Amino acid sequence: MNAKTLPATQFQSVQKFIDKIVKEHNFNKDELSLIFSQIKLKVAEKPKKGKKSKPKAPRPTMTWNKYKSLFLTDERINNGVKFWQSNLTTINRAQKKYNVPAEIIVAILGIETSYGNKKGTHPTFKTLVERSFGNYRRRNFYKKELQSFLLMTRENTLPPLSIKGSYAGAMGYPQFIASSYRHYAVDFNQDGKIDLFSDPIDAIGSIANYFDKHQWHDFGEIARPISLSSAHLKYAKRSTNKPKKNTQYWRNKGLSIDPDIPNKTKLAFIRLPQQKIDETWLTFWNFYVLTRYNHDNRYAMAAYKLSKKIKQQFNQNKY
Template sequence: MRFFTLTLLLISSLVSAKIVPATYFKTTQNFIDKMVKKHDFNRDELLTIFATVKFKITDKSIKKKDKKKYVKKPPMAWDKYRGLFLTEARINNGVKFWQDNLATLKRAEKTYNVPAEIIVAILGIETSYGAKKGTHPTFKTLTIRAFTNYRRQRFYRNELENFLLMSRENAIAPLSIKGSYAGAMGYTQFIASSYRHYAVDFDHDGVVDLFSSPADAIGSIANYFDKHHWHDFGEIARPISLHTKQLQHAKRANSKPKMTAKYWRKQGFDIDTDINNKTKLAFVRLPQKKIDENWLTFWNFYVLTRYNHDNRYAMAAYHLSEKIKQQFNQ
């Protein structure tokens, strides 16, 4: 009773200052009830950690819960986007990471049939090989996004539920975890649900640790792609020239290969002769300041977009992997 009395007094004092703890919101209280009933969490422990998160509030955020207006910005040109990731430093550091973790990457290749250079490239883009994992308190990030006027509240509440389960399953203090501004964590920048579904104990120390174990990060990325049906060491993409009428088939959004090479050949597309008639293909258009690039993409390119749905991300990962592999093999 003393704990609840103190909590109420704290809330009362903060409300007058337009700052309230997360427990002020009825939706948060309902969420805590759910975690207690569904997952057998300790109510007092949840109340304690949720009380650490404070919101600056307005009448709109409490009474109307208005969602922030979302204005979609035009995409960054592909040539500029590519330049953010295909840097000399990122390539050199990727080679060093590969050399430092050679045995683990070989084991990941053998276990999951995902090329080492792809795993290294993803780690390079996400966190510069673990150097930049994020500084935002993940519990606070998810709580604010789940219970104030952010977009995708349902998504963030689901991630908050998975985050608390992930913390308990791996014996990690929830308030100790830091990540990206949107709640992604560790070497791999997995969100909580991905951490629970795809992270693996690849160094066999009894703990699934994406915060300090490069081995677990390597194995988890490989497992992620394997679970999304990566075709063993299959091709990813190659450039293609398209006539004006064919450009409508080159999508700027991520595109799942559905039609075969045979089908596209019948439509008049100049598909390279080494590609089997049964191979399913798609076409990707990457916007640039002057002339857009067009690419013929295979299933594995689509799998790359499962990590991040932006075609530019997948293509940057592919290009970076090729640069790292080339320099590694020199």
């Protein structure tokens, strides 16, 4: 039996949200009510007495080997080289302006949307409304993104109901969420508008700007593999690990760190999940900046490794 659904405007929580942004951002209430009314939300069903829903079993963590096999493919590497060659002038300009390596910009586009070929088919407004007012754990986050989305569409004269993106509300070539679109997207082709949906030039500049605003260290190192003893394995995290302590601190702890790394350089250590023994890496500040795009260490490492493979093949093709 299908759950009962009603237009979003029939929910008090949605009406309160509409009233709030009308008051704070001078939206037209009738126009907002019209577009919200076109989204249907499920009516929460009361649980039957005496029956408790079973908690969902946590999904097993995907191993690093499996994760990287999804992204480090010959097709993605080859298409990355082609994209770089086709947008050479723009990518060089972004690298020069923001001091973010060309191969990093290309790799992010490759992972996110296969260089603009897979931008998502989910209606973004519908996605954000459902996640803001449905049974989702991060409802407050999505309400902020829904507000940012409405501001973004107004600022860029975009019809809210026509935009499509990922299942979680990310959009365009670089898969920016709405707040990132507003804060980091740039008019890199200087045509008077910002377009991350159909303009690779704006997308290239916006990714470089995103990393620059997150304090990318100009052409700084990203990561190195490292073997850690059982006593030192506790310093490596599967979760995001921000470099806070310098090399001298870690050397004093007894870690064997390559002699070419200066004592003042701040480092962190991560673990990438494997079936038997996790892979361990020494990471620099720029690896942490990569995790600002996606907080999963596997994502950041996949972007780093893909960027190296694309650069290697790009350089080979030049000769």
